[in-house]
Amino acid sequence: MCWSQVWVNAEGCVRKGIRCKIYAKSNMRITNMTSITDRSRTGLPTTATGAVDLQGASGNWTTIGRRRRGGRRVHRQREKRKGRNVGLRVGTLNVGTLSGKTRELADMMERRKVDILCVQETRWKGSKAYRLATGFKLFYHGVDGKRNGVGVILKEDFATNVLEVKRVSDRVMSLKLEVEGVMLNVVSGYAPQVGCELEEKEKFWREMDEVIQGTPSGERVVIGADFNGHVGEGNRGDEEVMGKFGMQDRNAEGQMVVDFAKRMEMAVVNTFFQKREEHRMTYKSGGRSTQVDYILCRCKEISDCKVVAGESVARQHRMVVCKMTLVVRKMKRTRAEQRTK
Secondary structure, eight states, X not given: OOOEEEEOOSSOOOXXXXXXXXXXXXXXXXXXXXXXXXXXXXXXXXXXXXXXXXXXXXXOEEEEOOOOSSOHHHXXXXXXXXXXXXXXXXXXXXXXXXXXXXXXXXXXXXXXXXXXXXXXXXXXXXXXXXXXXXXXXXXXXXXXXXXXXXXXXXXXXXXXXXXXXXXXXXXXXXXXXXXXXXXXXXXXXXXXXXXXXXXXXXXXXXXXXXXXXXXXXXXXXXXXXXXXXXXXXXXXXXXXXXXXXXXXXXXXXHHHHHHHHHHHTOEEGGGGSOOOGGGTOOEEETTEEEOOEEEEESSSOEEEEEEEOSOOSSSSBOEEEEEEEEEEOOOOOOOOOOOOO
């Protein structure tokens, strides 16, 4: 800290610096000093109240510093109002089948620190909630035990905060949960393959539109899905919904993904982060590697997204994980007025 010394005479003192030391000769007295300008922050005065006594045969040092605005109680209240941030890791994975893989999925989520995982092609029939090992819970829906089926796996801490479960079809389902006062909607989707009929594809996108349109605009939405399409590399003309780091050329199914993101004002998160090709490909079989699994988001708190390589839970597909941060602000408490008798 820089200190400045000023000479005090009978006419007054010189204003200078953040703080100043006032040297006074004997038999001198200054009263009612009110303000010393702080030039480090424009418009913020440094004040001293009351009278300042400067006496002594050899002179005394008196320090006048910047006054702290508000007391300790005020500063504690300001810190409480700031709230805190809650970090989440959300992923998606086409598992091929859930039979015989529930323990492996729980271990993988625990090891990779994934809080929420959307799974596709579960091939489980029914609409139930199933408790997995090591503190995870699965919500799933399926019509046929041989094909399709979707689900969402949550950590036990978040499973207790589920408010609503919508099982639309064996290709689309959604969960609404509350995370520290923030409403988060998680959607798991499994689009028809390239060789399926156009009518089946249109039905899937109608269901996705209904789910997202039924979500209030102020709530967060995260979609983890196997869209079975290539959005392609580059983003000319689509900068508002996707980045430059896709893979291969865009096909008709990938164009449907981009059109859906534009309609719902969402972002294709995979394509916004520059990664090695190994951390962008979501499907690998033999010598063929593509990008067909995506995470779409309607929030701005995404800090990273990549493909997790080296896991053997699914044969062909790889898990995509994104890091997001929810800004949690504490609610203001209203003080009830006292009733007079």
